[in-house]
Amino acid sequence: MSSAPTLTVSINPGSDGDSSHRPQNAAYRAKIPPNLYLEKIGTQWMQWRDEAKPGVRYYLDRLPDGYMLFEKPRPSNEKVVDKHLFGHPNHKHFDSPNRFFPHFLHLMNSNGSNIGCPCTVCGGTTLGPGLVSSGVPKAHSKAVTSIKRKWDSLD
Numbered sequence: 001m002s003s004a005p006t007l008t009v010s011i012n013p014g015s016d017g018d019s020s021h022r023p024q025n026a027a028y029r030a031k032i033p034p035n036l037y038l039e040k041i042g043t044q045w046m047q048w049r050d051e052a053k054p055g056v057r058y059y060l061d062r063l064p065d066g067y068m069l070f071e072k073p074r075p076s077n078e079k080v081v082d083k084h085l086f087g088h089p090n091h092k093h094f095d096s097p098n099r100f101f102p103h104f105l106h107l108m109n110s111n112g113s114n115i116g117c118p119c120t121v122c123g124g125t126t127l128g129p130g131l132v133s134s135g136v137p138k139a140h141s142k143a144v145t146s147i148k149r150k151w152d153s154l155d
């Protein structure tokens, strides 16, 4: 084991996490604690804040509420274990800490709101359902459609 000093970083309390978003596939196992995300996100966050010191490893004290990491051996190659982060309100998982980081950062900087979030999973959440223009990329308008459906189902 490395003797690099480790420091715990407390996250801000706000979150958009949805604890009803959990894997349906029984092959998934909960990864507790989710060290991969705690360390990568903790370190990136400290770097973003310009507070990271060389040689120090930073761990988040926890993931934002509602988020949970699961892992599953890949069917085509059991030696590869995919780690997926569940809990996004769009019910799509993040497949790496690098993809989650922009979302995490947005939550930390906006009291847990994902409005305006630039991450790949939020995609179109910055637009209201009526604001899809013809210039919107396909993936973008697809995300908006799924959100619209969600809103419609709340009636």
Ligand SMILES: [Zn+2]
Residues within 6 Å of the ligand: 102, 103, 106, 114, 117, 118, 119, 120, 121, 122, 123
């Ligand atoms: Zn996001």
